[in-house]
Amino acid sequence: MNDHCRKVLVMASSKGLGLAIAKRLAKNRSEVVICGRNKAALDQAVGDLQKIEGCAGAHGIIADLSRRSDVDMLLQRTLELLGSIDCLVVNSGHMPHGTIEDLSDDDWDHSYETLLMSAVRVSRAAAAAMKASGRGGDIVYVTSGGVHEATGHLMLSNVMRAGIAVLAKHLADTLAGSGVRVNVVAPGYFDTGRVHKRIEALMVDEGLNRDAAIKRVANTNPLGRIGTADELAELVGFIVGDRARYLNGTTIVIDGGGSRLVM
Incomplete structure (x- = not known):
């Protein structure tokens, strides 16, 4: 990947963890596409990315990840802008807190579309593009520590993001032969x-x-x-870098040791 400009898409990245990851990956001759729902925030983020030394270009796409049409458009438009894709970071927003008694069917449906199905749809399209390029690539899912240790008030997030971790494990198996690595980052409190x-x-x-x-x-x-957003971004930068080429199919928890898990 070092001999060409890396083509990167980071989802839900007009602010917060997504933007920090996009800034980290914009270095080293990368061209980056970010997305969000708020045009003003997105324009500001694109401007910040374009100022980063080493960034080969930055683009913003307005997209609502709960809408199938927007997710399909996001990958199609990314390929039009970049020509190909080498690195996909699947990030998403936060879901409402609540217990099984509090949460409605609409809450569950919205979370399913926003968190799980958006990841499925964009991964399917990105994997096909990466395989077609012959260069391989990286897919990284940003989930949460709840994929290992469920927390009661984050039921929607825990359930959907656990599904993403399983999706990632399957993709790591099926895409490895084409040079595409798939990993998960599970942050705690940031x-x-x-x-x-x-x-x-x-x-x-x-x-x-x-x-x-x-x-x-x-x-x-x-x-x-x-944690700080930059600390998470550094981990993602390492995962998709050349020093981590043997890292595949892994979920890495980054939470300062807050979980009580042994492994």
């Missing part, structure tokens, strides 16, 4: 959207200041803090 909302809720509900609310969120983490 300093982005969903965690910001939880911190703000603790400040309101319990009268905590921001530092105290952050400590409450991170109280089970041996490092005593939450």
Whole structure:
């Protein structure tokens, strides 16, 4: 991959973890496509990417991952812009909190389309393009630590993202012969959207200041803090790099040691 400009698509990437990953992958002569639902945020993110030294180009596509037509359009438009694709990062937004009693059929249907089926559809199209190029490629799914250790208030996310982990394992088997590697990154608490909302809720509900609310969120983490988006992006950068060519079919948890899993 080092002898040509790498072609990259990062989904749900106008802000947060997705944008941090896109910025990391924009280096080293990469041309990057990002997507999001908000045009102003997307335009700002594209501008930031274009300023990165080594970035070979950046493009933004308005897309709602809950809509099949938008997901189909996203990959088609990416191939029109880039000519091919070498690296796909499947990222998505957050789902509502709730228990089995709280969540409606509409909640489940929306989560199924947004998290699981968007991943299936874009992976199918990207895998075909990667195989056709003859250069192989990388697919990385950003899920959550809930694929290993379920948390009650994140039922929708846990169920759908566990399905993505299984999808990734199957694809790692079936695509390896064409040089396409497939891996999963499962983050814990990071300093982005969903965690910001939880911190703000603790400040309101319990009268905590921001530092105290952050400590409450991170109280089970041996490092005593939450992660930064750049730390996750560095892991993704390593996974798709030449030093990790033997890494395939693996789910890597990055949570500062917060989970209690042994393996």
